[in-house]
Every structure is written in C-alpha cells, then in structure tokens.
Amino acid sequence: MTSSSSTGGYKTVKSWKDWLPKDVSILMVLLGTVFIFEVLGWFIAEQSFIFNTQRLTIIILQMSIIGIIAIGVTQIIIMAGIDLSSGSALAFTGIVAASFAQTSEYTRAVYPALTDMPVLLPIIAGILVGFVLGGINGGLIGYAGIPPFIATLGMLVAARGLARWYTSGSQVSFFIDDYAILGSGIVPVIIFLTTAMAFHLLLRYTRYGRYTYAIGSNEQAARVAGINIRAHKLLVYTLAGGLYGLAAVVETSRTLTAQSGAGMLYELDAIAAVVIGGTSLMGGKGRITGTIIGVCILGVITSGFTFLGIGSFYTNIVKGIIIVAAVAADQYSNNKNANR
Amino acid sequence: MNNQDDIILRTENLTKRYGGVHALEEANFTLKKGEHVAIVGDNGAGKSTFVRQITGVEQPSSGDIFFEGQRVEFNSPLEAREAGIESVFQDLALCNDLDVPSNLFLGREELLFKFGPFSILDEKKMMQKAKEVLERTAIKIPNLSNHVGDMSGGQRQCVAISRSASFASKLIIMDEPTAALGVQETTQVENIIRGLKEQGVPLILISHNLRQVFNLVDKIWVFRRGRIVGEVIAAETDGNEIVSMITGMQDGVHEKASYI
Numbered sequence: 001m002t003s004s005s006s007t008g009g010y011k012t013v014k015s016w017k018d019w020l021p022k023d024v025s026i027l028m029v030l031l032g033t034v035f036i037f038e039v040l041g042w043f044i045a046e047q048s049f050i051f052n053t054q055r056l057t058i059i060i061l062q063m064s065i066i067g068i069i070a071i072g073v074t075q076i077i078i079m080a081g082i083d084l085s086s087g088s089a090l091a092f093t094g095i096v097a098a099s100f101a102q103t104s105e106y107t108r109a110v111y112p113a114l115t116d117m118p119v120l121l122p123i124i125a126g127i128l129v130g131f132v133l134g135g136i137n138g139g140l141i142g143y144a145g146i147p148p149f150i151a152t153l154g155m156l157v158a159a160r161g162l163a164r165w166y167t168s169g170s171q172v173s174f175f176i177d178d179y180a181i182l183g184s185g186i187v188p189v190i191i192f193l194t195t196a197m198a199f200h201l202l203l204r205y206t207r208y209g210r211y212t213y214a215i216g217s218n219e220q221a222a223r224v225a226g227i228n229i230r231a232h233k234l235l236v237y238t239l240a241g242g243l244y245g246l247a248a249v250v251e252t253s254r255t256l257t258a259q260s261g262a263g264m265l266y267e268l269d270a271i272a273a274v275v276i277g278g279t280s281l282m283g284g285k286g287r288i289t290g291t292i293i294g295v296c297i298l299g300v301i302t303s304g305f306t307f308l309g310i311g312s313f314y315t316n317i318v319k320g321i322i323i324v325a326a327v328a329a330d331q332y333s334n335n336k337n338a339n340r
Numbered sequence: 341m342n343n344q345d346d347i348i349l350r351t352e353n354l355t356k357r358y359g360g361v362h363a364l365e366e367a368n369f370t371l372k373k374g375e376h377v378a379i380v381g382d383n384g385a386g387k388s389t390f391v392r393q394i395t396g397v398e399q400p401s402s403g404d405i406f407f408e409g410q411r412v413e414f415n416s417p418l419e420a421r422e423a424g425i426e427s428v429f430q431d432l433a434l435c436n437d438l439d440v441p442s443n444l445f446l447g448r449e450e451l452l453f454k455f456g457p458f459s460i461l462d463e464k465k466m467m468q469k470a471k472e473v474l475e476r477t478a479i480k481i482p483n484l485s486n487h488v489g490d491m492s493g494g495q496r497q498c499v500a501i502s503r504s505a506s507f508a509s510k511l512i513i514m515d516e517p518t519a520a521l522g523v524q525e526t527t528q529v530e531n532i533i534r535g536l537k538e539q540g541v542p543l544i545l546i547s548h549n550l551r552q553v554f555n556l557v558d559k560i561w562v563f564r565r566g567r568i569v570g571e572v573i574a575a576e577t578d579g580n581e582i583v584s585m586i587t588g589m590q591d592g593v594h595e596k597a598s599y600i
Contacts (some may be wrong), residue, residue, distance in 0.1 A: 210461060223417065224427075
C-alpha cells in the first residue's frame with residue numbers, strides 16, 4: 001500500500017491512512033451513535049430508530065438550522081476565533097426578518113405599510129442585519145483588538161436585548177405564504193447543504209479560505225506575509241453574521257413565529273458541532289464536511305434521547321460531556337504532534 | 341566615499357525608542373549592491389530592532405531610510421516586501437497547518453480568477469513553481485503537499501529561506517537562520533546563502549555564530565547597546581577584534597572567548 005521514492009525527490013509519499021477521506025473517523029462516530037440508538041430502540045421501544053421517515057425528517061430539519069450557524073462558526077474557529085453571539089443574533093435577525101414578512105390579513109403588523117412584501121425583502125433584511133451584527137463583532141475583534149470571547153459575549157447579551165427592544169417583547173407572526181415555504185419540507189435542508197457547499201469551496205479554493213487557515217495557524221506569520229489581518233477578521237465575522245441571519249429566516253419560517261427568546265443556547269450547539277466535526281479550537285485545522293457530520297451527530301443524539309423518552313436535562317448533560325471530550329481529544333492529538 | 345549608485349540601502353541617524361528605552365541610537369548603515377554583510381552584537385545590542393525598522397515591522401522614532409536612493413517609509417512588512425526587501429525571521433514565520441506551496445506563496449498567491457478576497461487560487465501553478473524553486477536550492481522535501489508543521493527544523497527553515505530567495509527580491513535579511521538547525525541542515529542553508537552571493541542578491545545576516553559570519557560575508561557591522569560601534573571588512577579582521585568590539589572590552593581579555 002505504501003509507495004515512496006528512495007531518492008527523496010518530489011514523488012508523493014503516502015501511507016494507507018492518506019488514502020482514506022479525512023473525515024472517516026468522525027463518520028464512524030456518527031454511524032456508531034446511530035447504531036447504538038438503533039439497538040437501544042429495538043430493545044426499549046421495540047421499533048427502529050433511524051428507519052422512520054417522520055423522525056428522520058425532524059432530525060434533518062432541526063439540524064439544518066444549527067448547521068447553517070455552524071458553517072459560520074467553523075470558519076471563525078479555523079481562524080482561531082470564537083463566536084458566542086450566534087443564538088442571540090438569530091433571535092434579533094429573525095424578528096427583524098419576520099417583521100417584513102407579515103401578511104396584510106393581520107391587522108396589528110409591526111409595519112402596517114410593509115405587509116405583503118415580496119419574500120426576498122425579509123430574507124435580505126435578515127441577512128443584512130446579520131452582516132451588521134457580525135460586522136460589529138469583526139470590527140471589535142479585528143480593529144479594536146478585543147478578544148473574540150469578550151466581544152461576542154457582549155454581542156450575546158446585546159443582541160438579545162435588541163430582539164426584545166425591537167417589538168417591545170411581543171412576538172411576530174402571521175407570515176405571507178411564500179415566507180412560510182422557506183422552513184417547510186426539504187427547503188431548509190437544501191439551504192443548509194447549498195450554504196455548506198459554497199463555504200466548503202470558499203475555504204478550499206479561494207484566497208479567503210487560504211487566509212482564514214493562515215491566520216488561525218500563525219497570525220504573526222500571516223501578518224508578516226502581508227495579509228491584512230484586521231480586514232480579514234472583519235470579513236469572516238461579517239459573513240458568519242449573514243449566515244446567522246439566514247438561519248434565522250429558516251427558523252422563523254419553520255416555527256411560523258419570531259420571538260426574542262429564540263435560538264437560546266444555539267451558539268453552544270453550533271460550537272459543539274464544529275468541535276465534534278474535528279475543527280481545532282487552536283485554529284488552523286478544520287473542514288466544513290467535518291462540521292456537517294458533527295451537526296448530524298448532535299442531531300442524532302438529541303433526537304435519540306427524545307425517542308428513548310429520556311428527559312432533555314440528560315440530553316444537555318451528555319452534550320456537555322461530548323463537547324469537553326471532543327476538545328480533550330483535540331488537545332491530546334495536538335500534544336502528540338508537538339512531541340513528535 | 342561610496343558611489344551613491346552602488347548603494348542599495350542606507351540609514352541616516354535611525355533611532356528607535358520604546359518609552360524611555362533607547363533600543364537603537366542614530367544608526368548610520370550602508371549596504372552596497374551585491375554585498376553580503378553580517379550584523380553582530382550581544383543580546384539587546386539593537387540588531388533585531390534595527391532589522392524591524394528597515395523591514396516595516398516597526399516604524400523608527402526618528403531618522404531616515406533610503407532604499408535604492410529613495411527615502412522610504414514602510415508602514416507594514418507588506419510595503420517593505422513590495423519594495424523588494426525580504427526577511428527570514430528568527431521565529432520561523434511559517435504557517436504549520438499549510439503545505440509548502442501555500443507557505444511559499446502566502447500573501448502573493450497565484451490566481452486563476454481575480455475577485456478581491458474571493459479570488460480563486462491557482463494551486464497547480466503554485467505547486468509547479470514551488471517545485472522549481474526548491475529544486476534550484478537542492479533541498480530535499482519528499483512531499484510538498486505535507487503540512488510544514490510535520491517537517492524537520494531544517495526543511496522548515498529551507499522553505500522559509502526559499503520563500504525569500506525565490507521572489508526576485510532586491511535585498512534579503514536573515515535573522516539567525518541556522519540557530520535551531522543541525523550541522524547538515526546548517527550547511528544546506530549556508531549553501532543557499534552562497535548561491536545568493538553568486539546571483540548578486542545583497543544580504544544582511546544576523547548571527548551569533550562568528551565562524552559562519554567569517555565564512556559567508558564581506559563586511560561585519562558591530563552593534564553594542566543600541567549603537568553601531570564598528571564596520572570592518574571580514575578579511576581584514578579576526579574573531580578577537582570582533583569579540584572585543586561586541587563586548588566593549590580590550591583585546592586579549594577575551595582571547596579564549598567561547599563564541600569562536
């Protein structure tokens with residue numbers, strides 16, 4: 001299986017491990033998780049866990065929204081940053097988007113003059129507000145030099161406040177039919193996978209991706225190489241914000257209502273999915289494909305616990321353990337590499 | 341007097357203060373085209389501070405830098421690079437999670453399609469050029485698509501130096517290029533430096549290794565406590581004289597200096 005050149009020229013040296021796709025180990029974890037729930041399902045509930053169209057649909061729908069957020073978070077973590085504000089950003093962008101998506105049949109719309117608008121308006125509004133929130137994060141981090149943890153923690157609190165302020169705490173619903181479509185059927189999955197594909201290509205084949213990895217790997221080296229670190233951070237956080245806005249559109253459409261309490265703790269689910277998917281919190285390493293699998297693992301666990309009738313507090317305990325375990329595994333492998 | 345046309349880099353009263361600390365005091369330095377010089381001095385003598393000013397990493401508190409006869413002000417390393425000043429830094433400025441071509445071309449990628457930050461990379465062309473560059477320097481790196489973090493210190497340093505050497509630069513600055521390397525790797529790096537001399541590329545070498553300095557350069561500049569205390573032709577001096585200039589002590593005191 002091993003081919004190498006004895007002269008030390010430029011022929012490729014590959015071990016059998018290089019032939020496997022990079023995300024195989026995470027995929028095995030996903031299959032293992034599914035398998036465990038499948039076996040438990042037959043023993044405890046006497047039915048199949050995974051071969052159930054309804055359950056599968058729910059898993060996939062839930063995953064799509066966390067997934068869209070997790071794509072934004074993946075590129076941030078690759079750049080050795082962090083974003084705690086995605087859940088709050090989803091609440092605020094969702095409520096803004098929803099306020100432009102109301103039908104004139106409802107007499108107490110947020111903007112009575114702006115009802116029955118084309119569906120593109122709320123979508124663009126949500127994404128634009130997301131850009132602004134992400135841009136503020138990126139500006140604070142890139143230009144003001146505030147650590148990402150602190151800057152986005154501030155945004156976590158502030159965006160939640162904005163969401164309450166926007167409609168004085170009341171929820172927004174009664175949407176036009178076109179808007180409701182965005183969160184129904186297979187549409188969220190299509191939006192998720194399209195976004196994932198776009199960002200996979202961006203990270204893999206463009207200067208944007210190259211600089212994201214370079215900054216995460218060695219910020220000093222990237223600066224010396226002439227990369228505009230500040231502008232790049234601003235751009236990465238801004239694009240992530242736009243994704244939170246997109247996720248908010250899908251979420252509000254799916255639940256048919258927008259409220260200031262939406263997206264609570266989504267930021268942790270997204271970070272968990274990214275870390276489980278093999279992206280290193282140290283920066284420089286990670287892939288969108290891994291995140292997709294990470295999102296699936298989280299979705300399967302959440303759904304599996306519900307399926308087995310285990311309370312949601314247990315789910316949160318297990319999620320917490322998984323996040324810590326994934327980070328520990330990452331640090332262990334980093335140490336092993338460093339000691340080689 | 342030097343003919344002005346022969347001079348590629350000159351500094352006039354270059355001074356850098358960090359708060360009350362005078363890291364560099366009125367440095368007057370000249371480098372001729374094609375010349376290889378070394379900067380030596382004890383720790384804290386101002387060598388690295390001097391280099392940081394002329395490579396745009398920091399901006400001098402006062403004084404002027406002239407490059408190719410023009411007064412220049414570099415506000416960033418990028419501006420210095422664009423002017424043709426390449427540097428290999430002490431701390432190995434490589435991205436461990438990127439492969440060899442990505443590191444060689446970082447910040448000046450070959451592009452298939454230009455669209456601001458979303459420009460599409462021409463990976464094939466970069467790989468091809470990387471192979472050519474490394475073949476010229478006779479460095480053995482088995483697989484260029486490995487991450488440089490997985491490579492040996494010597495291979496990494498060779499990548500870093502090749503990066504500087506391969507981009508038609510007008511001046512290369514190396515800060516302790518062999519400090520962390522083994523004997524064989526050091527020889528490889530020294531061969532690359534000799535190759536630069538043949539190509540007529542001027543070089544400023546910062547090194548603690550006086551044997552290496554005497555082997556490689558034409559002229560030695562000695563720094564002490566932030567000041568330039570001497571410029572001597574390498575062929576007209578010896579280790580003892582340099583050591584006494586570095587330490588500021590009389591000849592003979594350091595006859596058995598362990599540095600040599």
